[in-house]
Amino acid sequence: MKLSSxxxxxxxxxxxxxxxxxxxxxxxxxxxxxxxxYFVICTANADLHGRAIADGLSEEMExxxxxxxxxxxxxxxxxILLDFVDVVVHIFLKEAREFYxxxxxxxxxxxxxxxxxxxxxxxxxxxxxxxxxxx
Numbered sequence: 418m419k420l421s422s423x424x425x426x427x428x429x430x431x432x433x434x435x436x437x438x439x440x441x442x443x444x445x446x447x448x449x450x451x452x453x454x455y456f457v458i459c460t461a462n463a464d465l466h467g468r469a470i471a472d473g474l475s476e477e478m479e480x481x482x483x484x485x486x487x488x489x490x491x492x493x494x495x496x497i498l499l500d501f502v503d504v505v506v507h508i509f510l511k512e513a514r515e516f517y518x519x520x521x522x523x524x525x526x527x528x529x530x531x532x533x534x535x536x537x538x539x540x541x542x543x544x545x546x547x548x549x550x551x552x
Contacts, residue, residue, distance in 0.1 A: 420483070422447075422503035426455035429474055429506055430531045433459045436473040437466070438508065441531040442540070444523050456523065457506045460514055464494025467508045471497045474506060 420428065430443050438459035447454045461467035468491060475485060478501065487500040495513040499506040507519060520528070529537040 420481070422454035425483070425501060426457055426504045427537075429457050429478070429501070429504055430459075430537075431535060432474050432477050433457065433470055433506070433508075434531055434533070434535060436470040437462075438470050440514075442520060443529045443531065443537065444520070444526040445528070446523055446526045449523065449526055453500075453503060453505045455504045456519065456526070457504060458514070458519055459506075459508055460511055461494075461497075461508055464510065467494045467497050467510065470508050471499055471506075474499060 426443055430441050433441055438461060441457065441459040444456040444458065445454070446456060459470070461470055471488070471491060475488075478484065483501065485499045486502050487498070489498040489500075490496045495510050496517065497506075497508040499508075509517070528540040530540050531537055
């Protein structure tokens with residue numbers, strides 16, 4: 418089954434959420450590089466949790482006949498990378514994520530953040546809160 422890169426990125430983001438990943442960001446890098454279309458960046462609580470997220474994503478995608486082309490960092494667990502070609506998933510431990518700071522490195526990318534309720538919010542430097550209307 419062939420999914421568009423956007424649908425694949427959304428699907429992987431929601432699967433990461435279902436595996437209890439936190440701080441899930443979806444970066445649209447299509448206008449910035451030719452190597453991939455999207456980055457899914459998320460945080461795991463521990464190396465074992467990161468491997469469980471990676472295994473869960475791989476298993477669910479394999480059910481759809483979608484296999485990662487490449488996998489890195491699985492044994493160490495600080496930063497696990499799953500390369501699905503059109504979408505690259507980065508699963509970090511908190512300290513490694515802060516150190517490598519991919520969101521800042523790819524700061525020109527359009528970004529969405531997946532909230533705990535499963536909805537994406539557009540992020541453009543800060544989330545805009547609606548001001549209460551004056552009566």
